[in-house]
Amino acid sequence: MNTTPQLRQGLSQRQLMMIAIGGIIGAGFFVGSGVVIGKAGPAAFLTYALCGLLIILVMRMLGEMATANPSTGSFSEYARQALGGWAGFSVGWLYWYYWVIVVGFEAVAGAKVITYWFHAPLWLLSLILMVLMTATNMFSVSSYGEFEFWFAGIKVATILIFLLLGTLYAVGLWPHHHANFSNLHAHGGFFPNGVHGAFAAVVVVIFSMVGAEVATIAAAETPDPERAVQRATNAVAARIAIFFVGSVFLLTVILPWNSLQAGSSPFVAALKQIGIPGADHVMNAVVLTAVLSCLNSGLYSASRVLFVLAGQHEAPAKMLEVSERGAPYIAIVCSSVVGFLCVIMAAVAPNTVFSFLLNSSGAIVLFVYLLIALSQIVLRRRTPSEELRVKMWFFPVLSILTVLGIVAVLVQMAFDHSARTQFWLSLLSWAVVVAMYFVTKRVAARAD
Template sequence: MENKNTHLNSGNTTEKGLKRALKTNQLSMIAMGCAIGTGLFLGSGMAINTAGPGVILSYGIGAFIVLLLMGCLSEMTVAHPTSGSFGTIAEKYVSPFAGYLVRYSYWIANVLAVGVEVSAIAVYMKYWFPHVPGIVWILLFAAVLIYVNATSVNAFGTFEYWFSMIKISAIVGFILLGSYVVFGGSDQPNMGPKNLVNDRGFLPFGWWGMWVAIFISLFSFLGTELIAVTAGEAKDPDVAVPKALKATVFRLSTFYILTIGIMLMIVPWKSAGIDESPFVKVMGLLNIPGASGIMNFIILTAALSSMNSQLYASTRMMFSLSRGNYAPAFLGQLSKKGVPLRALAISTLGIFLAALVNALLPDSSYAFMMGISMFGAIFTWFMVFVSHLFFRRKWERSGGRKLPVKMLGFPYLTIAGAILLLSLIITTWFTPFKIMLQFGIPWLLFLTAAYYILKKRKTNQIPVKESNDELKENIY
């Protein structure tokens, strides 16, 4: 029997033309690649300085929030496998205005995040080429990744798969090596589990420090939601999306908590910072020949991989905005290979912004860029929970098909995730990350004004002939 509400069960027809070429293993690696970037290799030092050894709890709570998010997202994505993803879902189930805010906020988050990664690349390359200007590396690597994204979605997926494989292999190697050193291969008295309680105990900055560090931990998890965006180009979304989401959350949670725990046992937490990756410090203490160069290569790969994924995400979100009539129509055009090249071009703006910020704020550019890029992502996550509350009721009421995956504990766990995120957003005002709200609130006000101006203009542009034809149709 045909479903009466087929419009709820189908993908977004406005996004036709994209190629469904991504496999399950590619989806998992794309999300892992986006999430395992400077947030882990560099940002973890900032989190450790904020919470001390209690950062392990921060990452555990961050992982719990992400687990709830992925539960909601997997259910909705299977129902609507489109590149507009959570933006399209918010539009369908909350309101067109909500979909507009989500897509533009997620777009700006990824555009800015691309800038964070590419500016880090220039720093990493100085290790081998100290006299070459950083702008050379920014332009060179930007050109390579733009080419990869412009070729085809399969080329992007293959490239990201192998980049992510390098990072994951390195993290597994780090866990094994660190475990051997801590529990059996070293007689150094300053290493071991006792480092977790030395220097003012497990929570040297109290519960507040642990809570603030959750915000930083979420930056490390950003990118897991990318699976929902890639669903519009996945071969079999019903199978691939839930499987990839579950695998990604489990792997990331395990990797982050184990690596940070081992790191803290080897390097005292007071030695962590963002002047240098804690991973590099660990390798330096272990006196492994060539370790610094190897780790620098891995961190460079991490930045390239994250930049590659974020460029993909921002391109698809701008494409979705254009097809939804919220951005110029030419940004929704596809190449012969099914790639939105013009949306890709405008999504590279973060590269140039990052170069400018890096020149103006060389000592604090990382924290600044992280703060402003975080708002769009955290706002998007919050709206995923809100959208799920609307989605589940409307889907069941409309007689939608039985979905292969469902969020457990609805609506209580969905509400819990929304409250946790909203609490974190509000408390950032009382932390060094208040830049997130200082940027985010004006951004939402700007988008709101632009939306209603655009809506009014569309209303005023309804052709007279069309109105007359509609009147005749109603009369007859």
């Protein structure tokens, strides 16, 4: 008999759709896109298209598995079913580790954004943001969903407005401006740093798109998980094509690729070029919204993964305790505490401990995606066709190509001087987690 506590199905379809959309539009896109354009030049939108395709394929694989078997902490369960206990344990703990580090990082980033308007200690502002988002998650899953709905709505509205203004400017319908696409070739050509430059930016782009998979975790807390996952995964493809590829294409049309300053948002520069007053304040507010959205989703994802691990007796049983409103409150608090410890490390040891934490989680999400892809290939062969409401396209060819694509990105990280440390430390993190799995199993066997 299943005695595992149940989470409340308090998310609506509209909330889940926005979680899926908002999950892929983080603060990293609004600022990090400048880094990508600096590496790839005008060809940056092709880099976004290529990485977007990889994320779409991973989401389609997740959609296939999640509609056949909706489950909180979904991909941890699928890895366990397909590849064994070590894989489920790895995916769960690696994904939890990734998100609690991200929560700490985003809290610091959010605090830095706020200091644009008024000065206060970073640790204090970070603490306030952490407490605010923890309270949101603790209250109920519907409050998390509602916050995320509005956070995502602001990000989506901002990009749509930018797409409209940018298109009018590019095609010559903006006052006192004629159609001009010369920036695509006038400053060293379409590939100013060679085709290699476009591929060198892949790692940055992939990490700016992480988060869409949160929708498949959240789907288990909706009244109709199958329909929710199907709609959310189908929506991701169009959103990536429009929001990412469209926005970056317009950025490279409006601005010379080599005019962007490192660390500043190209969206601010583009809006100033168009002639929009107060662009810096508007975009700063949007970046803060994106940070809060990431904080919100990070705590949500980390707590649900802990909940699932506890259900498998791979995390303390206390993590299974659920509040009257159906939220796993102890898992939320524990994830929040670890996130705040990361904030403290950012204050007292930014170049040692905090740097190590960031680097040791840098490639983890790619390892998780790799295990997701391998799980789909295995489970597809075991699942009766009538149970597959969503199917991966052109199976097994595209599934295998997805695995090869993820491996190619990891290989590039291993040899890229700017990403090499992240790759090897993240690989070490994975090795430690796998070792923990076998140690805990051996201890449990001796106890029995």
